[in-house]
Amino acid sequence: MSNSTAEIPTDNIYCNSLTQFSRRKSIEVNIGNVPLGGKHPIRVQSMTTIDTMDTVGTVEQSIRMIEAGCEYVRITAPSMKEAENLVNIKQELKNRGFEVPLIADIHFTPNAAEVAARIVEKVRVNPGNYADKKRFQKIEYTDQEYNDEIHRIRDRFRPLVKICKEYGTTMRIGTNHGSLSDRIMSQYGDTPFGMVESALEFLRICEDENYYNIVLSMKASNTQVMVQAYRLLVQKLNAEGLKPYPLHLGVTEAGEAEDGRIKSAVGIGALLEDGLGDTVRVSLTEEPEFEIPVAQNLVNRYMNRGDHPKINEVDQNPIDPFSYARRKSLETDIIGGSNVPRVIIDASDLSINKYEDLGAIGHIYHTGLDKFNMTDQGADFIYSGTKSISFMLPNGLKEIIDYSIWKNISDVTSRFPLIEFDDLDHIEKWHNKLNFVAVDAGHIKIQKLAKYQSSSLALILRTRNIHGLAEQRRFFIELENLGIDLPVIIQREYKNINKDQFLLYSSTDVGGLLIDGLGDGVMLRYTSDNQSNDLELIDRTSFGILQAARTRITKTEYISCPSCGRTLFDLQETTAMIRAKTDHLKGVKIGIMGCIVNGPGEMADADYGYVGSGKGKITLYKGMNVVKRNVPSKNAVDELIEIIKEDGAWIETEKIV
Numbered sequence: 001m002s003n004s005t006a007e008i009p010t011d012n013i014y015c016n017s018l019t020q021f022s023r024r025k026s027i028e029v030n031i032g033n034v035p036l037g038g039k040h041p042i043r044v045q046s047m048t049t050i051d052t053m054d055t056v057g058t059v060e061q062s063i064r065m066i067e068a069g070c071e072y073v074r075i076t077a078p079s080m081k082e083a084e085n086l087v088n089i090k091q092e093l094k095n096r097g098f099e100v101p102l103i104a105d106i107h108f109t110p111n112a113a114e115v116a117a118r119i120v121e122k123v124r125v126n127p128g129n130y131a132d133k134k135r136f137q138k139i140e141y142t143d144q145e146y147n148d149e150i151h152r153i154r155d156r157f158r159p160l161v162k163i164c165k166e167y168g169t170t171m172r173i174g175t176n177h178g179s180l181s182d183r184i185m186s187q188y189g190d191t192p193f194g195m196v197e198s199a200l201e202f203l204r205i206c207e208d209e210n211y212y213n214i215v216l217s218m219k220a221s222n223t224q225v226m227v228q229a230y231r232l233l234v235q236k237l238n239a240e241g242l243k244p245y246p247l248h249l250g251v252t253e254a255g256e257a258e259d260g261r262i263k264s265a266v267g268i269g270a271l272l273e274d275g276l277g278d279t280v281r282v283s284l285t286e287e288p289e290f291e292i293p294v295a296q297n298l299v300n301r302y303m304n305r306g307d308h309p310k311i312n313e314v315d316q317n318p319i320d321p322f323s324y325a326r327r328k329s330l331e332t333d334i335i336g337g338s339n340v341p342r343v344i345i346d347a348s349d350l351s352i353n354k355y356e357d358l359g360a361i362g363h364i365y366h367t368g369l370d371k372f373n374m375t376d377q378g379a380d381f382i383y384s385g386t387k388s389i390s391f392m393l394p395n396g397l398k399e400i401i402d403y404s405i406w407k408n409i410s411d412v413t414s415r416f417p418l419i420e421f422d423d424l425d426h427i428e429k430w431h432n433k434l435n436f437v438a439v440d441a442g443h444i445k446i447q448k449l450a451k452y453q454s455s456s457l458a459l460i461l462r463t464r465n466i467h468g469l470a471e472q473r474r475f476f477i478e479l480e481n482l483g484i485d486l487p488v489i490i491q492r493e494y495k496n497i498n499k500d501q502f503l504l505y506s507s508t509d510v511g512g513l514l515i516d517g518l519g520d521g522v523m524l525r526y527t528s529d530n531q532s533n534d535l536e537l538i539d540r541t542s543f544g545i546l547q548a549a550r551t552r553i554t555k556t557e558y559i560s561c562p563s564c565g566r567t568l569f570d571l572q573e574t575t576a577m578i579r580a581k582t583d584h585l586k587g588v589k590i591g592i593m594g595c596i597v598n599g600p601g602e603m604a605d606a607d608y609g610y611v612g613s614g615k616g617k618i619t620l621y622k623g624m625n626v627v628k629r630n631v632p633s634k635n636a637v638d639e640l641i642e643i644i645k646e647d648g649a650w651i652e653t654e655k656i657v
């Protein structure tokens with residue numbers, strides 16, 4: 001069997017509106033005393049990381065999560081004994097005055113699910129491994145064989161559905177990109193279509209049993225795939241006349257610290273912007289209570305979003321929301337066309353007087369050598385406003401200056417003007433290669449840009465609307481519909497929010513456009529508490545967003561699981577150790593997974609894998625293939641480095657004296 005055209009959507013509608021913020025109306029499901037979906041607020045949740053057999057440890061961790069604001073607590077139940085111990089955990093929580101709904105997390109073990117469903121308020125099943133053992137085999141199925149498989153799954157899954165129905169237990173059918181069954185992979189490949197179909201196979205069985213207390217998720221570590229899969233799911237539910245089940249949003253194996261937050265915000269935020277999502281779990285390789293404020297910051301932003309200034313509707317949307325294609329733009333100097341998206345740092349508030357000031361944006365001056373070294377995160381442009389920089393900039397960095405100052409500068413080799421849109425018709429002097437024009441997405445006549453098509457223009461797109469992503473996206477759509485292919489830099493400005501919020505909001509606003517192929521660069525501005533722009537933070541965040549949206553890779557990517565009761569080593573410590581030795585390997589993806597049961601599947605498209613396979617034992621992977629099995633953990637990082645070296649992907653760190 002092969003992909004049939006029947007799976008290709010006939011419309012690209014996946015949300016209520018591309019311009020007016022409006023939450024998708026999902027059905028309400030009950031999860032204990034905290035209902036989900038419908039008009040209820042977007043709930044936040046997380047998962048314990050302590051061994052489920054450690055009742056007190058799990059209870060105390062759950063309480064830390066609840067006190068941080070966690071509304072549902074998920075606990076892994078890898079086998080019968082852990083499923084049975086959920087009774088003790090629930091009782092102990094009750095004894096201590098906590099009645100938070102519990103969710104049992106199930107992989108591979110239907111019997112554990114059937115026990116847990118009688119105890120807790122919700123079970124999560126992974127349709128990729130509920131009734132299948134993943135063998136990473138590509139098998140061709142005939143129609144008959146495929147239908148026989150569906151019958152086998154039905155027989156295996158139906159008892160759980162009946163128990164959930166009898167006990168009033170909710171179920172999440174949670175697809176993961178990295179753990180699709182061989183059957184789904186053989187028919188749909190490793191695609192958003194496969195992810196959606198994987199859930200629908202199980203959903204149809206539930207509906208046949210008249211069981212509707214269901215939540216759906218489509219998680220992936222790749223933000224583009226994740227966003228496309230959720231959109232496609234909504235489109236398919238609508239097209240097939242299925243109920244609008246609530247959505248649980250998450251990016252799997254997002255990693256830790258700033259990178260983990262940025263990646264989560266790019267994927268989750270892009271969907272929230274379009275009104276999708278009823279509950280959020282941010283998966284960080286950190287203590288679970290640290291995930292809660294991140295999730296809250298993401299969802300709270302939409303509480304009053306519906307009141308935003310009006311954005312004109314979109315008649316025709318040329319963007320395919322289910323697959324990635326970069327918008328075709330004119331190549332103007334180093335911007336647009338096939339160039340990577342550029343990073344512009346706004347330093348217009350500051351005085352850049354000496355070479356050392358550029359270190360914050362990745363251009364490091366070494367006094368002894370009297371030379372600059374550009375890091376992988378060296379900004380491409382610096383915007384100096386009216387304060388033109390007096391010294392010669394290093395190779396790799398160009399300057400943007402307000403037109404009123406620029407027009408009087410004689411050497412403009414690497415210096416370009418910034419022109420306000422309203423002044424366009426009165427410009428006396430142009431740069432022969434590149435001229436930036438600042439435009440406000442909601443307040444200009446876009447048609448007017450058509451006559452400047454061949455004038456070496458790059459637009460800097462601003463917005464003042466609180467629903468700014470939608471306003472900027474509409475601008476891109478109108479450009480496309482008018483056939484205007486000038487390159488566009490996405491500009492966003494944030495004031496008086498904390499650093500975490502800056503990280504999350506900018507990742508949402510810019511990342512959400514980039515994953516739709518929109519934008520030839522990013523320019524962020526962040527001021528807080530009367531402090532000027534923190535250039536280092538802005539530079540890091542800009543490159544982080546481009547990486548998380550998979551549009552410009554400048555650093556090593558760590559796909560690390562958040563850990564759970566199955567974890568076989570200290571994930572946080574190990575991730576930090578691996579990172580310390582490999583974070584100069586630009587573009588290499590390393591999976592760091594707590595267990596061999598789910599780890600290899602969940603590593604998605606990592607180049608190398610470090611997976612716990614027993615107490616003190618690590619199995620090392622190259623892609624999906626085991627290279628060394630059960631290596632003692634004390635040697636495992638060095639062995640991993642050896643594998644990377646043998647593969648030719650290792651580089652030594654550059655030493656500058």
Ligand code: SF4
Nearest residue numbers: 561563564567594595
């Ligand atoms: S990969 Fe990590 S989070 Fe997933 S089941 Fe294994 S230990 Fe738990």
